[in-house]
Structure formats: C-alpha cells, structure tokens
Amino acid sequence: MNTKVMRERKSVRTYRKQDIPEQTLNQVRDYLKQDTGLFDVPITFSILNAQEDHVGSPVILGADTYVAGKYKKQKNAELSFGYAFEKFVLYATSLGLGTVWLAATIDRKAFEKAMCLEEDEVMPAVTPLGYAAEKRSIRENMMRKGLKSDSRRSFEDLFFYEDFQNPLKAADAGRWQLPLEAVRIAPSATNKQPWRAVVEKDSVHFYEKKTKGYAKEATGDVQKVDLGIALCHFEIGAEESGLKGRWIQADPGIPSAEDTEYIATYMLEA
Ligand SMILES: Cc1cc2nc3c(=O)[nH]c(=O)nc-3n(C[C@H](O)[C@H](O)[C@H](O)COP(=O)(O)O)c2cc1C
Structure with missing residues (x-):
C-alpha cells in the first residue's frame, strides 16, 4: 500500500x-x-x-x-x-x-x-x-459541497512540535512530513478531521479532538474510528519514507485541552 x-x-x-x-x-x-x-x-x-x-x-x-x-x-x-x-x-x-x-x-x-x-x-x-x-x-454533489469533502484543515492546524503551543509547518516536519501529510488527507466522519499530533524527534503522539455529542453508546465513538484511520495512513506514510517504528500507548503528559484525548504514540525503533 x-x-x-x-x-x-x-x-x-x-x-x-x-x-x-x-x-x-x-x-x-x-x-x-x-x-x-x-x-x-x-x-x-x-x-x-x-x-x-x-x-x-x-x-x-x-x-x-x-x-x-x-x-x-x-x-x-x-x-x-x-x-x-x-x-x-x-x-x-x-x-x-x-x-x-x-x-x-x-x-x-x-x-x-x-x-x-x-x-x-x-x-x-x-x-x-x-x-x-x-x-x-x-445528491452526492450536494453532500460533498455541504461537507467540504474536497478540502482539509491545514498542516499547522493539526500538527504541533513538542507541545500544543507550537504549530508545525509542513516544511519543518522533516522525516514526519510524508506520514503526517498522509494523515491530513484521510477521510473522517462528516469530514471533521478530529486527529491532532504532537511530534518529537523520535516519536509522534496522536490525540482525538472530540466534537460534542458524537460518542454514542450503541455505536461507540466514531471519532475514535477516525483516529484508527489516521494511524493507518500515518503508518503507510512512514513505511514509504523508510521509517521503522511501532505503536505504543503511553501518555507523555503533554498538556492538552479538555476535549483532546491522548490516543497512541508512534515510536521509532532504536
Ligand atoms: C467513520 C466515517 C463515517 C462516515 N459516515 C458517512 C455516512 O454515514 N454517510 C456518508 O455519506 N458519508 C460518510 N462518510 C464519508 C465522509 O463524509 C467523507 O469521507 C468525507 O466527507 C471526505 O470526503 P472523501 O472521502 O471524498 O475524501 C464517513 C466517513 C468516515 C471516515
């Protein structure tokens, strides 16, 4: 892939x-x-x-x-x-x-x-x-217009360096540029793009920025499904960039807004 x-x-x-x-x-x-x-x-x-x-x-x-x-x-x-x-x-x-x-x-x-x-x-x-x-x-054309399906949030809106105070520009993302770009273009429920990421030298931490009222008891939290899509795209982009890493779950404790939940970290293998 x-x-x-x-x-x-x-x-x-x-x-x-x-x-x-x-x-x-x-x-x-x-x-x-x-x-x-x-x-x-x-x-x-x-x-x-x-x-x-x-x-x-x-x-x-x-x-x-x-x-x-x-x-x-x-x-x-x-x-x-x-x-x-x-x-x-x-x-x-x-x-x-x-x-x-x-x-x-x-x-x-x-x-x-x-x-x-x-x-x-x-x-x-x-x-x-x-x-x-x-x-x-x-009807499909109207849906695409309504959801702005042909556009995505900017790189700096979604990705950060070391903490949520420092927006990351694509040109400054180095080895993470292609994998993060792969996340940016992913599909999401009503095109909300709830993924956020904080990059460090050897790891990238993923977060879910929750839209109010989305998580439902019967069908689970659809924005967590979106985060799974983001991890899939990131991993394929990382492989294509020749990076070798794995997924872990260990919250780095970076301060984040209340609606923003830590999900998982991609760690480069030493
Ligand atoms: C988890 C998830 C649920 C979705 N549910 C619907 C849906 O119920 N009906 C629909 O028409 N599109 C649905 N979509 C499609 C999105 O609206 C679409 O991916 C988004 O607008 C971006 O457009 P694109 O896929 O053409 O890039 C869903 C997408 C995802 C990822």
Whole structure:
C-alpha cells in the first residue's frame, strides 16, 4: 500500500451497473480473511448482497455489493476497526473499486441483522463496493459541497512540535512530513478531521479532538474510528519514507485541552 492510492481515493456514492468480476471478488475475499487490526483487537468482515441480505443506504445509487465489519466491545476496538477498515478501503481502491465509509446514512438495523450482530458486538460502518459512475448524482454533489469533502484543515492546524503551543509547518516536519501529510488527507466522519499530533524527534503522539455529542453508546465513538484511520495512513506514510517504528500507548503528559484525548504514540525503533 502507498500514499499514491490515498491521494486517488475519494468517496463514491454513485455506482455504475457493472458486476465485480469473480476474480476481483476472490481477491477481496482473500484480503478480508486476514487479521489486519491494531492492539490485538480482531475485526471480522463480511461481504453482503443488497438484494439477498436486504441491506442498503439512502445515499447510495447503483451498488449491489457491500462490505461490513464488526468487533467485540473492548478497549481500543474503535481504533482497531478504523485502522483495519481503512486498510481495506485502500486495498479496494488499488483494485480500481469505489468505496465510501458509511456509519450514519445506512439502514443500520438491516445491516446488523445481516451481520448477525451479538449483544456484545458493534458494527461501526460499512461500505458499498463497485465501480464509480462517470457522473455523481446531484445528491452526492450536494453532500460533498455541504461537507467540504474536497478540502482539509491545514498542516499547522493539526500538527504541533513538542507541545500544543507550537504549530508545525509542513516544511519543518522533516522525516514526519510524508506520514503526517498522509494523515491530513484521510477521510473522517462528516469530514471533521478530529486527529491532532504532537511530534518529537523520535516519536509522534496522536490525540482525538472530540466534537460534542458524537460518542454514542450503541455505536461507540466514531471519532475514535477516525483516529484508527489516521494511524493507518500515518503508518503507510512512514513505511514509504523508510521509517521503522511501532505503536505504543503511553501518555507523555503533554498538556492538552479538555476535549483532546491522548490516543497512541508512534515510536521509532532504536
Ligand atoms: C467513520 C466515517 C463515517 C462516515 N459516515 C458517512 C455516512 O454515514 N454517510 C456518508 O455519506 N458519508 C460518510 N462518510 C464519508 C465522509 O463524509 C467523507 O469521507 C468525507 O466527507 C471526505 O470526503 P472523501 O472521502 O471524498 O475524501 C464517513 C466517513 C468516515 C471516515
């Protein structure tokens, strides 16, 4: 996987009536069998059929195939879900398939039934899978405008040096520039981009800046899913930059605003 695929990915809500070839579907099936989660939280995926499984979304046109994922409630589950599901989204993009993360605008009950969701399980999001239509629907164009989907916050808004008082410019980010740029362009729920990071010489600390009213009991904290996406993008950018590191959770105690929670640290290997 690489950052080129990330730059190519855009949400697709309008699909062509074209079947996914069996060979491509087999690649998807094989990919989804792997354990791609983070912090030892397994994520399980299923491929669903819109007609047979009676699933769908009011914002999607023309897609017959969906992929959904679920986890058992536990610490770090949302992070692992975001990380694993985004890896899949990027893999699908590399196969020429369109996707869009859907957490809110789905027939949730129908998906949860099709996923045989147990009491202690959560299915945070699903994606349709198929080929993008040449033209987006009017509704999709309006959504993109409303969410400002083609723009992102600036580097200095999101990333800091040593503490939250010092905004970091891309040109000053050195070895962290590409991995952080990869985070900056990631998708997030309603494009809120809740990730923040404080860099040091050999480590980068990630934080979740919470939007009020987002965390829900039944579906977990969707912005933690966004943070899992950020960790996925950062890691791929770091690998591409030739860096070798690993994820740990050890709060460095950097003073942060009340709405900003420490999530995880990328540490370079000595
Ligand atoms: C966790 C998550 C949940 C999302 N939920 C929805 C959703 O319910 N409906 C929808 O149309 N888009 C949803 N999106 C897509 C975002 O709106 C989209 O990624 C963002 O606007 C940026 O656009 P882009 O993906 O084209 O870069 C979701 C994205 C993420 C990461």
